[in-house]
Amino acid sequence: MKQDVSKRKLRVGIVGGGQGSFIGAVHRIAVELDGQAEVVAGAMSTDPRRARDSAAAWFLNRSYNTFQEMVEAESQRPDGIDFVMITTPNHLHYPVAKVFLEHGIHVVSDKPMSLSLEEAQKEVALVEKSNLIFALTHNYTGYPAIRQARDIVRRGEIGNVRKVLVEYLQDWLMEPLERTGSKQASWRTDPTKSGISGCVGDIGTHAENLLEFVTGLRISALCADLTTFVDGRVLEDDATMLLRLQNGGKGILTCSQITAGEENNLTLRVYGSKASLEWHQMEPNTLLFKQQGQPCQLLRVGQFYLSSEVKALTRLPAGHPEGYLEAFANLYRLIIADIRRVERGQEPEGGYPNVHDGLRGMQFIAAAVESSHKGAVWVDVLHA
């Protein structure tokens, strides 16, 4: 029997994230940042030596060769993990989540949620019949300025959403990096590990999720033109899309991994009948609020005038920049609070991307790929 979760840090396991991984360390830092959880166990690589070395580098008490071993052992231990973080390539997201859920362990998974839309639908069913927390790390929703933007939209301060422009631009795949042995590039450009889509699945889903998170609106239809610019690559490395929103609003979404000089340029602009909002991930602590005929206002994270939910997600006074890791940690803060609630028999409160958002992402990928295959025609995005 586990010790009361109120009196201790939660115990966390990790699948994937071994040496050479970028996102593994991100999850570790983010989950531990607020001092509410500690990573204690891992199945960090399919290569046993790398798994062991990776765990040792983190001073983990328990290292496993496979996630199957891990779930068996941890679900038996009185001091077993409270939840698992899945930080593998896409094709393992669903199989790993499935087995941990089946063993009664809460799951935090990287996105996209699964390799296929079918898996995603099964995953929804699995989570719904469990009493477990399932969270998806669409980490950009953890930025305080994004939460402030959502609040402003909800309060009606921009009026009806008329137009949304969202872009996510990178350049790291503008050369055929996958042929140089880059682990990061290899699996992302390999359909068996990445799924039916390249950059749409990898980063386009973040853009889609962010748009729907902030506006509270669903994309009802899209017209997508997916392109592979780098010779020999199978999956697309660029996409341009027109969007129609459920309320009649219009939008554009573009994502690319071949746009020279773009580091991690995720930008969201939402134009309403009364005002507009603009946010840039690379300067994440500023949210522009613009009204016609009024001075543009720079809303700054850390300031008192932000809404209380947002202020609760900052750790520093304004002017002390918080960034990517802190935003990621904000999701974990909300997730951990919910796991504590559920473990104490309380209702979870949410506030982070969940299995329905995960399904939504897979529907988006499916629609974008279908649209493009048909010649960039309009395709409905299925509603969950």
Add this chain to the structure above:
Amino acid sequence: MKQDVSKRKLRVGIVGGGQGSFIGAVHRIAVELDGQAEVVAGAMSTDPRRARDSAAAWFLNRSYNTFQEMVEAESQRPDGIDFVMITTPNHLHYPVAKVFLEHGIHVVSDKPMSLSLEEAQKEVALVEKSNLIFALTHNYTGYPAIRQARDIVRRGEIGNVRKVLVEYLQDWLMEPLERTGSKQASWRTDPTKSGISGCVGDIGTHAENLLEFVTGLRISALCADLTTFVDGRVLEDDATMLLRLQNGGKGILTCSQITAGEENNLTLRVYGSKASLEWHQMEPNTLLFKQQGQPCQLLRVGQFYLSSEVKALTRLPAGHPEGYLEAFANLYRLIIADIRRVERGQEPEGGYPNVHDGLRGMQFIAAAVESSHKGAVWVDVLHA
């Protein structure tokens, strides 16, 4: 017989641009800025009193009630105008240009070139059989940084163009301004004066022209979603478009006059196989040049490292901002030089938007409207 044009300022007439006009004064300042021409005659309004008052306010020697009177009189005078500037609403662009061309007077016209594609085709024929200069004031091509961008593309420094993002966003029509008596808003939202398109014709054509000017590529096809957001308005006030370029590159063009807080946000980003370029009209003296894995460079207007053609279009050292009027004046500088050449029997050298660019703009408008009417499907943009 006119005095040798080498020894004097050119004499300029204006049609339209009377009191209440925004663009009339812009043309006057721009054409006179370099001391190479002087406005001396005008048919500045269809209202005779306003025409007279407008001309007096500019100390013009000769004021006419109609452009027909003007062309008759000026073409007879030994000191008649060397060229005319057409600054009327769209529906008069072609009729005025036609009669001045027929009387042997060079023409500088505001864009779009005509009310319809048919008129545009006639205008091409008219100009081609004349020996006259015809220029169209797609003024944004007058910015030195835009010229530098074109040079960089031409020199192959960004490699093959893969992706182009161009946007032109304003907010001045986000309310039904045309119902408040605003002259500017009224004709622009009236199909009989503006043509088949609202914001695509008014500002989208600038975006299209800029894209083709800088990349040297044609838009081969587009998929356009035009929307009228303001109740009761006939013409669209917003457009989102996917583009395909003749070289296989992809693009997005969006223009809007209902995007709150956007003043005159014309932004161009061109991504090539080697590097990319970014330019913002509202900070026009900086051009970003970005290569993967290299520090982004800020190319600044007025610096010695710019190409010589570009340096010839600046009047001030770097750090002394030049703006919209100076860019507009750059077109006139090139146009006036060509008129002097033609008048001396030399070949014109061009370098400014001409009748073919004007036709191109009308084709673009026609394609965008057709695409949208058919449900936002792909439509070829006809080649001239």
Add this chain to the structure above:
Amino acid sequence: MKQDVSKRKLRVGIVGGGQGSFIGAVHRIAVELDGQAEVVAGAMSTDPRRARDSAAAWFLNRSYNTFQEMVEAESQRPDGIDFVMITTPNHLHYPVAKVFLEHGIHVVSDKPMSLSLEEAQKEVALVEKSNLIFALTHNYTGYPAIRQARDIVRRGEIGNVRKVLVEYLQDWLMEPLERTGSKQASWRTDPTKSGISGCVGDIGTHAENLLEFVTGLRISALCADLTTFVDGRVLEDDATMLLRLQNGGKGILTCSQITAGEENNLTLRVYGSKASLEWHQMEPNTLLFKQQGQPCQLLRVGQFYLSSEVKALTRLPAGHPEGYLEAFANLYRLIIADIRRVERGQEPEGGYPNVHDGLRGMQFIAAAVESSHKGAVWVDVLHA
């Protein structure tokens, strides 16, 4: 007898500004920009051939070999010039102004007003006993955003001024350019033409003038450390200063012509007991208004919320950048209006830097040089 000034453009003469000059062309463009004046005569160089060629390039009717010839001839002609623009090196500012004033011709002079404090005092006396307009082109006060800043201070919206930070940084003299034959560099580094100071006189006076213009406060004392960094140069090329303002406020002023990468970086920040203002000359159409605990506001030139005086000094809607030349032209707009008033027997209204501001600048130079020579000690800045 001159024709009524209401019914014609004013006639302008220029002294200096011949080929190779930067500021001559600036004055021509600025004075003519609004169509209210025309340059018709010049004594543009001490080299007769250059004088003639310069005048011809501008299509001037009347070219003189010397300013003395010019003043004699123009003051006799019925169609003589209404005012003169002095655009020579510093040592000629006073002698030229003196003779035109003595011949009853209004004067617009470049800054600093004279070579010495003594000359400046004589110039004040000369102007005061005349009935003539004397204006000094501290052109940065012509920027609309600067006028808006002054209005905000005057209305008490920032409270009591506590701290002012002003800097004017360039890099064009970071190498010994004067040894390469550069005309611009040669006279500016030569005490016989430039006066007792280098960069303080050349650009520091602009900073001083801007500070006093916007705050409405006098600098009561300063402590200045002047440095010559480039070997062999006589006059300082860098200065750092502490300031004390008449109301107890504190300040810093720094100017330099050896700061690598700085083009023409004139920046003003004014901190009051309630709010603060920030302005950058290189992005001149934005004024930042900041209150503690409130979102920073971007006040934009061309917007309706600006004060009416400011709106009267813009020519374009917001988002269409106006720059250095337009700001310069704003001073001429105000000066020309005053010359028309005086010529019609009305009182001048001012609004542009005058002979007292010129004297003030010379006092500032004298104090800065004295302070530095004594080891960077505190020196009072004399009040006029």
Add this chain to the structure above:
Amino acid sequence: MKQDVSKRKLRVGIVGGGQGSFIGAVHRIAVELDGQAEVVAGAMSTDPRRARDSAAAWFLNRSYNTFQEMVEAESQRPDGIDFVMITTPNHLHYPVAKVFLEHGIHVVSDKPMSLSLEEAQKEVALVEKSNLIFALTHNYTGYPAIRQARDIVRRGEIGNVRKVLVEYLQDWLMEPLERTGSKQASWRTDPTKSGISGCVGDIGTHAENLLEFVTGLRISALCADLTTFVDGRVLEDDATMLLRLQNGGKGILTCSQITAGEENNLTLRVYGSKASLEWHQMEPNTLLFKQQGQPCQLLRVGQFYLSSEVKALTRLPAGHPEGYLEAFANLYRLIIADIRRVERGQEPEGGYPNVHDGLRGMQFIAAAVESSHKGAVWVDVLHA
């Protein structure tokens, strides 16, 4: 006997930092961020209840009522802390450091190092005769871009340093916040807890440290004008200073806590004979590198072209913003590595602010206060 430090996280104690503290949580996050240390013990408040609650909130195993109890107990335990973090108000920095050093425990202290220059001198002696690590958290030196700037200066890429402009501006004390019960404001404005200086000690020392860190030069003399703008406050809340550097370079340092709208604006500009550098703490991942006549370069944290030392201090690819906490954690990364070295009998390698930097800061404060008291005259800054 302690377990080999190579095989475990280091154990950390904290003095101060209890609930209501800002900097306590910063230290906890920073020290634990890289998974190399864990806070296990604390004497977090002089109020026993608050101490206990604060420790419980962090799940600390061991909570003490006083730092004396803590040092006695921890120095005896086989699993005692490896080092202590001192996060109290200034007056306790020295007494706490002294007793931990005397008990053989490594010390990381907040800045300024002590209440007085005398204490600082004693502290140097104490550290020098020990074999212990003493580090001072001038955390801004932990920013990768600052490290890159130092490298560029060291490699001679900007030439000789001619001019340095450093400013640290805040607004949080522009009203008498100390009279509202704010703990943060109260001790900082109280000479018995803060020392002889207000904002110079609190933030000016960061600016001084950053300047000397990046340039590798000492400030040889200063002329400081300290002002208390808020009525009733004892210590200064604003300072303006001229600086002279040991190599003949000139500088300006200003710090303020009454500058409306400034959040935490620490800006450094270094101008050399060949190029210059510019950095803004509020956008910390960009370093501007400027050469005359060349495009300004934006050096971006996370890019491969940075020096290897700098790359070792980033955790994320470029475009994923790291901020204040990550920079703080970089100091701890270097400190922890050195503690491990010393514990294994190796030589420490440094790379973080140490006791000599701490003494330097106290000398700077003493000189600034002396200069201002004498009327803002030049005062030498003593060399250690």
